[in-house]
Amino acid sequence: MNCAEIRLLLHAHADGELDAANSLELERHLKTCSACAAEKNSLQSLGAALRSGDLNFRAPDSLKKDLLQFVQDLNEEKKSRKNFKLQSLWKFLAFGATAFALLVIFLRPAGISAHDAFLNEVIASHVRSLQAEHLTDVVSSDQHTVKPWFDGKIDFAPDVKDFAAQGFPLVGGRLDYLDGRAVAALVYRHNKHFINVFVWPATDAMKPETEMRRGYAIINCATNGLHYCLVSDLNPTELGELAKLLGQ
Amino acid sequence: MSANEADQFERIVLPHLDAAYNLARWLAGNDHDAEDIAQEACVRAFRFIGGHRGGDARAWLLAIVRNTAFSWLKKNRPHAVVSIDDDELAQIEDQNVPAKATFSADKNALRAALEALQLEFREAIVLRELEGLSYKEIAEVAKVPVGTVMSRLARARRQLQKHFAQKEGES
Numbered sequence: 001m002n003c004a005e006i007r008l009l010l011h012a013h014a015d016g017e018l019d020a021a022n023s024l025e026l027e028r029h030l031k032t033c034s035a036c037a038a039e040k041n042s043l044q045s046l047g048a049a050l051r052s053g054d055l056n057f058r059a060p061d062s063l064k065k066d067l068l069q070f071v072q073d074l075n076e077e078k079k080s081r082k083n084f085k086l087q088s089l090w091k092f093l094a095f096g097a098t099a100f101a102l103l104v105i106f107l108r109p110a111g112i113s114a115h116d117a118f119l120n121e122v123i124a125s126h127v128r129s130l131q132a133e134h135l136t137d138v139v140s141s142d143q144h145t146v147k148p149w150f151d152g153k154i155d156f157a158p159d160v161k162d163f164a165a166q167g168f169p170l171v172g173g174r175l176d177y178l179d180g181r182a183v184a185a186l187v188y189r190h191n192k193h194f195i196n197v198f199v200w201p202a203t204d205a206m207k208p209e210t211e212m213r214r215g216y217a218i219i220n221c222a223t224n225g226l227h228y229c230l231v232s233d234l235n236p237t238e239l240g241e242l243a244k245l246l247g248q
Numbered sequence: 249m250s251a252n253e254a255d256q257f258e259r260i261v262l263p264h265l266d267a268a269y270n271l272a273r274w275l276a277g278n279d280h281d282a283e284d285i286a287q288e289a290c291v292r293a294f295r296f297i298g299g300h301r302g303g304d305a306r307a308w309l310l311a312i313v314r315n316t317a318f319s320w321l322k323k324n325r326p327h328a329v330v331s332i333d334d335d336e337l338a339q340i341e342d343q344n345v346p347a348k349a350t351f352s353a354d355k356n357a358l359r360a361a362l363e364a365l366q367l368e369f370r371e372a373i374v375l376r377e378l379e380g381l382s383y384k385e386i387a388e389v390a391k392v393p394v395g396t397v398m399s400r401l402a403r404a405r406r407q408l409q410k411h412f413a414q415k416e417g418e419s
Contacts, residue, residue: 011402015376017383042349046405049351050377053358059269063283067262067290074254074294 001025006036014043118179119213125176126196126216126231129185135194136172136187146173150184158184158199159226161245168195168242178229188242195232195242202227208243210236223247253297261293264306267379268313274374275317275367281324289316307385310375314389321367332368332400348412361411369404376401 001009006029012018013026030037129135138149147160153175162170168188176185178198186197206222217236220229221243228246232239261268268289273282293312300308321329351358362370368390375381375389386397 008398008402011405012383012398015383015401017398038349042351042409043405045348045350046408047377049353049358050362050373053353053355055355055358055362056266056378057270057273057282059265059286060279060283063269063286064262064265066287067265070291070294071254071257071262074257078254 001029003029003033003036006030006033007039010036010040010043014040014047119211119218121178122196122198122218122229122231123213123216125178125185125198129174129176129187129196130194135174137174139172141170141172143170146170146186149173150175154182154184156184156199156201156226158186159224159246160186163188163242163245166241166245167191168245190232190234190238190242193232193234195230195234195239197242197246198229198231200227201225208240208247210240212236219243221247253294256297256300257294260297260300260305261290261309264309265290267306268309270378271310271313271371271374272317274362274370274378275314275321277363281320285317285320286313288320289313292316304385306379307381307389310379310381311389311391314371329367332366348409348416351412357412357415361408364411365404365407369400369407372397372400373404373408 006026009018009022009026013023018026030040138146140146140149141162141164143160143162147157150158150160150173158173160170160173164170168190171187171189171194173187174185176183176198178200181200184199186199188195188197202222202225204222206220206227208219208221211218211220216231216233217239218229218231219236219239220227222228223246228243230239230243230246265286269282269286272285272289273279276282276285289309289312292315293309296312318329362373365373371390372386375386376383381389383394383397387394390397390400392400
């Protein structure tokens with residue numbers, strides 16, 4: 001090895017990166033070459049100076065603080081993201097449940113829900129009452145005849161009034177069954193239309209609620225401890241007039 | 249993203265923050281830019297933390313700092329990044345300037361001498377003498393062959409020797 005090659009290897013040697021074979025050859029050369037030996041010493045001194053010169057910069061506290069904050073933010077972001085995910089999941093589930101419930105309500109066959117079943121029963125009762133001689137058991141336009149007729153047949157006393165003056169003459173009354181219980185059925189007439197008013201005791205008052213089913217108007221209301229369920233092929237507005245009269 | 253990654257960041261990156269800053273500071277030349285570079289590098293390190301497969305965390309982080317610093321310098325100080333010609337062999341350089349036998353650990357003088365070095369040379373010295381990285385680690389950080397690391401160190405030291413020889417001649 002010539003001096004130029006040795007000069008390069010001196011660095012590797014000083015850095016502890018030279019293999020044993022080359023190191024041996026280098027040492028042999030240095031014994032005979034004072035210039036290269038001087039270079040070796042110079043490099044050693046330079047390295048020592050650099051290493052002991054306190055030349056390292058230390059990270060400022062602001063940087064450490066920023067990065068610790070960064071980690072903290074990441075953890076919080078992750079946490080909030082997890083929460084957000086959880087919230088989204090709950091929202092999703094809640095929405096799904098609601099949608100499912102609505103689907104069940106709207107897609108279920110008519111008459112399955114208790115209310116639908118009840119309305120169907122009302123209509124069926126109304127229709128049946130219109131068939132041969134079923135309309136009334138007691139035929140009278142006299143409320144004082146109709147009301148006592150119910151006495152002893154049902155466990156309440158329906159308020160029977162004639163509204164002939166208002167265009168709704170009382171036709172009569174009969175005993176009927178709705179929703180598993182005996183109810184009073186009052187029959188009114190408006191022009192050519194018959195109106196069944198089913199009456200049974202109610203615990204809470206209820207404002208008139210109008211519904212249409214299969215072309216029939218049905219109005220439910222409750223007042224003075226009695227529930228009135230009006231059903232007719234009359235238009236809902238006119239039927240509402242009778243509901244108003246009954247509620248007075 | 250997982251708590252695990254934040255934990256890894258604290259375990260792998262934060263212990264080597266001084267080393268990261270030191271390299272950034274020597275490459276950038278001032279505190280403000282060094283802090284920006286080190287911070288950006290650490291955030292990058294967090295993003296790549298899944299890519300850290302054991303090994304020396306410090307060398308891994310320093311490679312990211314190095315990339316970040318060079319990108320930053322190319323963008324903000326394009327004139328500072330002049331690629332050195334690594335084909336040039338150390339032995340071609342002037343060997344006739346008599347080397348100083350001893351160097352004192354004069355902080356300011358050494359700092360000035362290092363700052364006078366070209367970027368890649370300064371980088372090699374900082375990684376070797378200040379951070380104590382092996383040639384192989386320096387090669388990974390600087391993305392050059394081990395032979396180039398050796399030649400850069402030789403040339404860098406040669407320049408430092410000349411620098412101090414000239415200073416001595418001036419005084």
